[in-house]
Amino acid sequence: MFKKPLSDLKTSAPIRGSDRRRLKQRVIDRYEITPEVGEQLVPDGMLSQKFSTHLDELGVVYLSQGGDPLWFTIGKGSDELIPTVYTLWKHPSLLPIVSTPAAVIPKLIGGADLMIPGVVQHVSTLEAGQLVAVTQYHPSISKHNPNDSNNPTLVPRIGPPLAVGRMALSSAELRSRANQDGEERKGKAVLVLHTWKDWLWDMGSGKKTDVPKPREIEVGDAEGGPVLVESDDEEEGEGGEGQAEGDENGASKPDDVPAVVEDAAPRPSEPEACPKVILTPEDVSHCLRSALLQALVTTLNSLPPSSFPILASTFWTTHILPARPAQALGTHGLADPSEIDIKQSTHKSVKVFLKACAKEGLVKLKENKGDVLISGVFPAHPAVAAHRPHKTVGAVQAKLERAEERERKEREAEEKKRGEIQVTELWKPFGSTVGLFVTAGKSSQEYYTLSDIREFFNAYISERNLVNAREQQYVNVSEDDALSGAVSVKGEERPEFLKREDALKRIKENMQSWHRIGIDGGDVVTKKGAVKPISVVVKVRQGRKAATLVTGFESFFLKADYLAEELRKVCAGSTSSKASTDMEVMVQGKQIQAVTDFLISKGVPEKWIEAEDQTKKKK
Incomplete structure (x- = not known):
């Protein structure tokens, strides 16, 4: 939501004391915290600032006296106060927790939502639409047990909140979908609203702030608290389109610890979030043979006869190495591509491996002055037909490269936009349009963008039932005196009805043109007249x-x-x-x-x- 610069950021204004007290009480009631904590999270001297996102979503951000964003709302007229990462670092147990591997965090910061495969832990009582805090997964650590020196205690850890989002589904459905295979386990888990290092974060002083260390949770201290359920999936979630999720049920007290960890399925000594598998020479040989079968199904199957013969070294680097399985066959762990190497196999050399494949009938070889050449391949071999396709190292690498390229282009676009002069066309109520805005309870002294005017106009005609019952594209302007005056043209008779776009155009033309020009981080000049x-x-x-x-x-x-x-x-x-x-x-x-x-x-x-x-x- 805040991955791109805000399109329209108004000037900040101090909040009156009475408004701050009401704001604090709303936070206390919504998040069930004590007045002392409420005073910490809604301090004196707060400011409010209206904004529009790059998607033209209206919102309000509440800032500390030092300029750090603490709370925000999204949507016109919304009164739901959403805590920022700044606030969650002050009070980490304010929202329920969802954790995700470290590799997914950059995807969330880049604007993605958290996908179901990317969830490692989540609170067991979440509902769809509930606000959550997304954290980086940290494995439990072993600590000396004074009561039993032979059995050290596993102490769960929770990382600091790095994103705020809204659950796309309940925790029960999340557990059910996470245990499915194929298409059923895909989909979004958390719709991310705000992250560490996004544009909302950059409004504050966070660039000079270090990320807090993970918190250790003593099991005895967490009795009665919500439970974090750990996913069965051992793979790191893919951040492409989705990102992390995290949320609690909001019941948090000042010193409460938010969760204890409960394993859905025992993890082998829990060394890291995504354990790497140690492969035997036989495992490596099996993976390499599977890579050849994969290549025969894909790249080699489409080669014309004129492509042969192919040097063994070229054949190996172009077709075999990229087709190696990204996940160790027969396991749930990730394979290290450097371990799926010919020297780690039972064959020890490419030449021996290819001869074994030729003996099986998968390829045809010939030697020329000591060099081994592949003169033909056999994609119709029964072993190829029985091969089950797998995710390859080449596909994973290509996906990472595409993601890096996409992020690079987004960074370049953002950097370019930061240095670009921002021009905003504005309109101010004037003449016959003043009555329309006053009737609607709007200020006649403010400046409005075209999207503001459109939203105001649509709400006005909807609230007063001015849309023509037979032709929805027409508005009965003569039924409302304020609207009739605002769309009137001097020297012409007032119309009975107008097309929606024509009425909007007339209102805009009858308003006074202004414009605002500024450079990011520099002065902003607002002038009368069209730019x-x-x-x-x-x-x-x-x-x-x-x-x-x-x-x-x-x-x-x-x-x-x-x-x-x-x-x-x-x-x-x-x-x-x-x-x-x-x-x-x-x-x-x-x-x-x-x-x-x-x-x-x-x-x-x-x-x-x-x-x-x-x-x-x-x-």
Whole structure:
């Protein structure tokens, strides 16, 4: 939800004392905490700030006096207070817990939801829609038992909350789905709302804060607390589309420990979240033979006869190694690709392995001056037909590379957007539209975006039943005096009904145009009037010489002298600036592309650059 910058962040405002006390009481009642803890989580000096997400979802964030976001709401008119990671670090037992392997956490931070295979532990009493805290899974540790030195005590650990989300299904359904195979065990477990290191987190001082260490839970201290059930699945969840889940039932007291760990199925000494399997030479040979069968089913089956013969080394690296199983055959553990190596097998060399496969009838070999060549393969062999396809090392690696590439592009896009000048078109109630906003209980002094106006308009006509019963796309504007006045046009008779979009357009046109321009982390300027794009026009000057004229750039924080000097270097030609009606920079020659690229590099959105070559029209 906050993986991208907020599209519209209003100015923060202090909360009155009475409002803060009501806010604190809502937190105390909702999360069943003591007034002392409520005072800690809703401190004095709090601020409120309205925002819109990149998906145009409206919300309010409540900040500490130091600027750390502590609570937020999502949805217009929503009163559900959702704790941020900052708040959960202060009081980790505020929400129920769902844990996931370390490899899934970056996926959650990247904007994914937690999938069912990615859940390692979860509270046993969760309901669909319940808020949860997502933590990184940490295995229990052994500690000396003073009562029995031969049997050390296993102490469960819970990592700090790293995400907040909403359960997509109940814990009972989660357990049931986790025990299924194939398509049945897929799906989302937690719909992630906010994570550590997302844009909401970055509003605060968290960049200088270290992540808290896992908490150790003494079993004797957790009596009566909620139970964390551990999943049977030993694999790390795949974060691709989904992420982690975590939630409690909200019943938490100041010093309560949230959970004790109960194993759904005993884990072998619990060394780590996803144990690696130790393979014997026979296991390695079996995996390599299975890799050949997999390659015969896939890549080798589609090769034309002209591809042969193939050098043994090329055959090995191109077809066998990528087809190795990602999960050790016959086990529930992950295979280490470095262990599925020919030197760890019973064959000890590629040549011996291939000869054994040739003897079985899977491939055909020939030798040429000491080199082994594969002259043919046999995908129709009975062993190939009986082979059960497996997830391969190559597929896992390709998926990781795609995920890394996707994350890299997202980071680049976010970095580009951070440096980009943000332009927001605004409208303010004016003239005949003031009455409409006052009637609806809205401020006539605020600035509204187009999405704000659309949402307000749709809510207004819905609440007053102004939608035409026969034609849903029409609005009966004459039935409401305030709306009728807001859509009226001077010199024309007031309409009886209008199409929804036409009515919205008239309201916008009757409002006063404003705009806001700012750079991320810098000053924000709000001005009256519609924003004017930068004009880049090629004209013929002084006879037949062409020149590129640039105007309208001052609104985008660019100075004429600076622009002229920089364009002189970029375009390798003479430039000048002068003041007429607006400041103007002239560049010698036809330089539309060079000027446009330079403006974009300085953060001007391409949308707000208008280019025109007037010399082409004259021809």
